[in-house]
Amino acid sequence: xxxxxxxxxxxxxxxxxxLAAAWEAASRLHLVSSLALPPLSDVAQAWVELVQSGELVTxxxxxxxxxxxxxxxxxxxxGALGIFMASSRGVNAMLGPLVELFYPMPKSALIPVTVLWxxxxxxxxxxxxxxxxxxxxxxxxxxxxxxxxxxxVWSARSMGxxxxxxxxxxxxxxxxPELLNGVRTALALSFILLVSSELIVAxxxxxxxxxxxxSNGSYEAMFAVVLTVAFTGFLADRVYQSVVARVLRWxx
Amino acid sequence: xxxxxxxxxxxxxxxxxxxxxRTVLALExxxxxxxxxxxxxxxxxxxxxKSTLLYLIGGFLPTETGxxxxxxxxxxxxxxxxxxxxxxxxxxxxxxxxxNVLYGLERQGLPREEREKRAQAFIDMVGLTGFEESxxxxxxxxxxxxxxxxxxxxxxPRMLLMDEPFGALDxxxxxxxxxxxLAIWEKTRKTVIFVTHDVHEAVYLAERVAVMSARPGRxxxxxxxxxxxxxxxxxxxKVFIDKVDEVWNLVREEAIKAxxxxxx
Numbered sequence: 001x002x003x004x005x006x007x008x009x010x011x012x013x014x015x016x017x018x019l020a021a022a023w024e025a026a027s028r029l030h031l032v033s034s035l036a037l038p039p040l041s042d043v044a045q046a047w048v049e050l051v052q053s054g055e056l057v058t059x060x061x062x063x064x065x066x067x068x069x070x071x072x073x074x075x076x077x078x079g080a081l082g083i084f085m086a087s088s089r090g091v092n093a094m095l096g097p098l099v100e101l102f103y104p105m106p107k108s109a110l111i112p113v114t115v116l117w118x119x120x121x122x123x124x125x126x127x128x129x130x131x132x133x134x135x136x137x138x139x140x141x142x143x144x145x146x147x148x149x150x151x152x153v154w155s156a157r158s159m160g161x162x163x164x165x166x167x168x169x170x171x172x173x174x175x176x177p178e179l180l181n182g183v184r185t186a187l188a189l190s191f192i193l194l195v196s197s198e199l200i201v202a203x204x205x206x207x208x209x210x211x212x213x214x215s216n217g218s219y220e221a222m223f224a225v226v227l228t229v230a231f232t233g234f235l236a237d238r239v240y241q242s243v244v245a246r247v248l249r250w251x252x
Numbered sequence: 253x254x255x256x257x258x259x260x261x262x263x264x265x266x267x268x269x270x271x272x273x274r275t276v277l278a279l280e281x282x283x284x285x286x287x288x289x290x291x292x293x294x295x296x297x298x299x300x301x302k303s304t305l306l307y308l309i310g311g312f313l314p315t316e317t318g319x320x321x322x323x324x325x326x327x328x329x330x331x332x333x334x335x336x337x338x339x340x341x342x343x344x345x346x347x348x349x350x351x352n353v354l355y356g357l358e359r360q361g362l363p364r365e366e367r368e369k370r371a372q373a374f375i376d377m378v379g380l381t382g383f384e385e386s387x388x389x390x391x392x393x394x395x396x397x398x399x400x401x402x403x404x405x406x407x408x409p410r411m412l413l414m415d416e417p418f419g420a421l422d423x424x425x426x427x428x429x430x431x432x433x434l435a436i437w438e439k440t441r442k443t444v445i446f447v448t449h450d451v452h453e454a455v456y457l458a459e460r461v462a463v464m465s466a467r468p469g470r471x472x473x474x475x476x477x478x479x480x481x482x483x484x485x486x487x488x489x490k491v492f493i494d495k496v497d498e499v500w501n502l503v504r505e506e507a508i509k510a511x512x513x514x515x516x
Contacts, residue, residue, distance in 0.1 A: 152344060155344075160356065160359035160407070161359055165359070169344075249387075250347075250387040
């Protein structure tokens, strides 16, 4: 089985390998300035140094903490909000217009606001990610919950579930597939907001490290951090999708 | 055979209010008594409001005019005394067969060991042994409906409300499920209200068939359909064929009216 898997993975990621080779060649053959695009092998070396010095790990952990905390808050609050909006006309009438108003707003515009409120540290980043990631989860939960089959609701009620119990046993699981879809969007958004806010105002984190290395002219190291962020985002999405596949294994 | 009136529907009207379009009178002055332990079929053309009447008795829709008494008390919402089985099965798709059947028992607060034992007994009874851990999406239509029936019987409601439960099944499965249901009813003797538009099904299963008119739904007549049904060839007996004819003639004109009223 592993024998069959290795060439398959190789074929799948061949475009990446070709891109890497082209990058290395373009830089080594001076087709582009090595300042604009340092050779990939130098970037790899810089990456090893960043890991060894501990800089990448410290800043990375700080970023992951912020993204994780903001996202967790967004999922809990956003999910609950969407489900309540779907279950109560009053709540929907009150919050629906606010959601519609804030959804298309570019959340990066809030970076200065969150800094003004909570300063340069973790708090402002977590708040920003929370605010930016909440609405996709809310909308997913709302659409999913609204689609709950009334016969399922009635079945649960006739078997002795009170309203609250029924919400938890029927509406929440009915909302789950679309809610989890919203979370995937939120996951991607959290990385965007994290790095942009850290680039602008921070003393720690991936974004801070990219900005700091860039302004000091350590371009190899800067590219190393950029690639690390890209890879972390890719990995997070992959892990997330496999978790979702497990949670929703009851679907056909 | 059957006891005193357990469900009393008196002068019930119901309006159907779609989100768009005009309000439709679905039920007009419906009165009906269902005796304890009896098997009653509600028969009528599509759109005559028979399911609506069932949902009102189930307490899923609010009674607007008239009254519905169950065991002498006005219906004020759904309750575990009235178990329901839907045409679309309404199984929790995220729960396995076993957990679906366990759900009602958990809500009744039975001790764990007894819950498991009871659930297994009903899964065995409907012939789903070995499929306990399957999800509904992995089952055939007939198996889904068996699961739904097991789930409803397991928490032991005194009344069974069945909303065209075999309507989505193929002909063979359907006829098999009918004789199984009859056997279950003879064993458990629960009060059953069975909604259908299939004359054969109604005559075969029920002790009485309440024929409903086209919209607005009213109870047109109630036909006594008690005769010996244990004969495996009952569908070919004269008494069965005559009963089907009698009921079919009553339904026919309503079916024609319903067709004419349907917007084209």
